[in-house]
Amino acid sequence: MDYENFKEQFVEDVKEKLYEQGTEVDITVNTVNKLNESYEAMTVKPEDSNIGVNIGIDKFYGAVEDGTSYEDVVDKAVKVISDGFENRPQIDVASLTDYDQMKDKLVMEVVSAETNKEMLENVPHQNMEDMAVVYRFVLNSDDEGRASILATNQMIENMGVTPEQLHADALENAPRIKPAEIKGMGEVLAEMMGVEQAEMMGLYPVRPEDEQIFVASVPDKVHGAGVLAYQDFMDQAAERAGGDFYILPSSIHEILIVPDNGKMRLSDLENMVKEVNATQVAPADKLTDNVYHYDSQAKIFELGEKFVERQSERGEQDIERDEKESLLDDLKAKKEEVAKAPKKEAVEKAAKSKGGEAI
Structure with a gap:
């Protein structure tokens, strides 16, 4: 059974099965655009409600292709929809x-x-x-x-x-x-594995000055990367990091903050992000493969590569300024030498007063 035939039959059978259970529904098929993904969904609404349940048709079709019987897939879909109806929040549509x-x-x-x-x-x-x-x-x-x-x-x-x-x-x-939370990696690991275990492994506690990675998110850990847009977040993070820092987009749910203290190179951080995204982060949770930097003095948030370019330009400007200052110093020194040297008229007068002739 190809996908289109499955979809048509699936919609009819789910609707009929729900009707047999005493629930009359309206079903439409539409594309749902979610962050980082889009999928074709079956939207199921009770006839007396404006609030319904979306289920991805492709996932149920995939189950059939993987060997699950069509009847079991229909039963599973009906259960998911029924549970969704039962647990849906009470919302004032107006x-x-x-x-x-x-x-x-x-x-x-x-x-x-x-x-x-x-x-x-x-x-x-x-x-x-x-x-x-x-x-x-x-x-x-x-x-x-x-x-x-x-x-x-x-x-x-x-x-x-x-x-x-x-x-x-x-x-x-x-x-x-959803207040921002910034925690040292040691504290996060202690929460995950327990304080005693973390202490036994020497991961916790960590002195603030020794903390090399901080984790930023929100209390429910859902879309915690949004803290990047908070008005005072960068300054809060700079205070914890002790100044400038790099930002590693761990996922849409959290970010990592690495102090810019010379211990990590941008290229190493970029490789780390790309590897983690490719092997450990679900596509739906991926933010980007890039690393960012915050200059706490200039108050500039930018891509890491832009920061490196800006630093390079600043270095060239410093060299050019040093060269100009050196040239000015040389000119100033020569001017002072000239000012100290005897004037031509003075030399001639001195020579004549001794009966000589100025050459």
């Missing part, structure tokens, strides 16, 4: 168009601009080097999951809100809803 209510749920996320190029055409955003800051309304978030809506151009237009106002409100609300 409030979704009321910006005065929704802005208090507004957070920021950072994604790859290149990977999400098509989606960003329909989404308000601000560029941040090769990343993009996007905005999301978090309706519900707990141990059971998260219900949220990505802000779109059409949505905020219906709300009567400009992208500039959206950004300003997000800057104010996001740090309150």
